[in-house]
Amino acid sequence: MKQLKSLVVVTMGGTTTFAGLSIWNGNEKFYRDYVMPFTRRLDPETSHKLAVFAMKQCLIRRELKPDPGSLATRLWDLNFSNPIGLAAGFDKQAEAMQGLHRTGFGFVEIGSVTPQPQEGNQKPRVFRLEEDNAIINRYGFNSDGHEAVYGRVKQEGEKQDRAIIGVNLGKNKISSMGDAENYVIGVEKFGAIADYLVINISSPNTPGLRGLQQKAELENLISLVLEARNKLVTAKLPPLLVKIAPDLSEDEKKDIASVILKEKCRVDGIIVCNTTTRRPFDLKSQCKNEIGGLSGQPLKDISTQCIRDFYRLTKGQIPIIGVGGVASGQDAYEKITAGATLVQLYTSFAFQGPPVVRRIKRELDEILRSKGYENVAEAIGKSA
DSSP: OHHHHHHHHHHHHHHHHHHHHHHHTTOHHHIIIIIHHHHTTSOHHHHHHHHHHHHHTTOSOOOOSOOOGGGOEEETTEEESSSEEEOTTSSTTSOOHHHHHHHTOSEEEEEEEOSSOBOOSOSOOEEEEGGGTEEEEOOOOOBOOHHHHHHHHHHHHTSSSOOEEEEEEOOOSSOSSOHHHHHHHHHHHHTTTOSEEEEEOOOTTSTTGGGGGSHHHHHHHHHHHHHHHHTOOSSSOOOEEEEEOSOOOHHHHHHHHHHHTSGGGOOSEEEEOOOBOOOOTTOOSGGGGOSSEEEEGGGHHHHHHHHHHHHHHTTTOSOEEEESSOOSHHHHHHHHHHTOSEEEESHHHHHHOTHHHHHHHHHHHHHHHHTTOSSGGGGTTTTO
């Protein structure tokens, strides 16, 4: 009996050690077969919180192998070791930037962050569509607010080894300020510490927000926000981007393109695109009719076409970050050849965990080499 107990202790200890090392090393098979199936047994929001906690605690070994030179990207006077970033919505409160950097992302976008703290929408507010490799969320800009998030971003920004950090700005659902002022004070607050700023006017989960994409409203908003950015007293003005929705008519796309090409509204980039309110007819999951923004595989082709449209409409003059349904190197390559300079993940990271980042980079490098490209920049817009 004593020997049996010893065997059990040794076996359990060995199993725990193996599991810990597999998680620490980002073992793709272990994540696929054990870690991710376990997280899918949890409530989606609980799973999200657990993932943020793991990244906050840096429970993954830093990627030892440097990114291949083929993936090196220079944009806005910033050097990205690779063009694969994390979209806003995962690290909403700027708690996990260092862990995400260690995972291998070329850049990390935190937020959306609102001026004042707010709870967001009522729970449940996030739903897995496993059969469709998709997520529907209606978080509604749950945010710790400018003050709390500012301290975390500032502390991370002072580290020598850190990610390129983008700050995604949102507006409070209930505010005594005008819409533009919500964003102006965000620019004033984070302008000196963010590597780039994003004006998020395309979440479907804040009433009236997408109305800011209409031509007159957009022109007024961007001109005011750019004016605030240009008045910042800082060594380097942060690039200013606008994040747009996929659910736009052709005329609305043309209007947006015409606005952002005007001198007084010339933003430094656009993020294409946010989640969609559309529900493709072939969705299989029980949760397919939940209200909110749909992300993941069903958004992939919609997003890629939207990128292609904006690349053409802006004649390639406005850099694009492409996001929506990226789960492989091929998906990233398609976004890039459609016109994206950088690419972001969200849903595939939620479904596959940290190993997906390194796999996508490896696959993208292989594709570029097979196509005869020495650097990813050579492929931008080739299919547009």
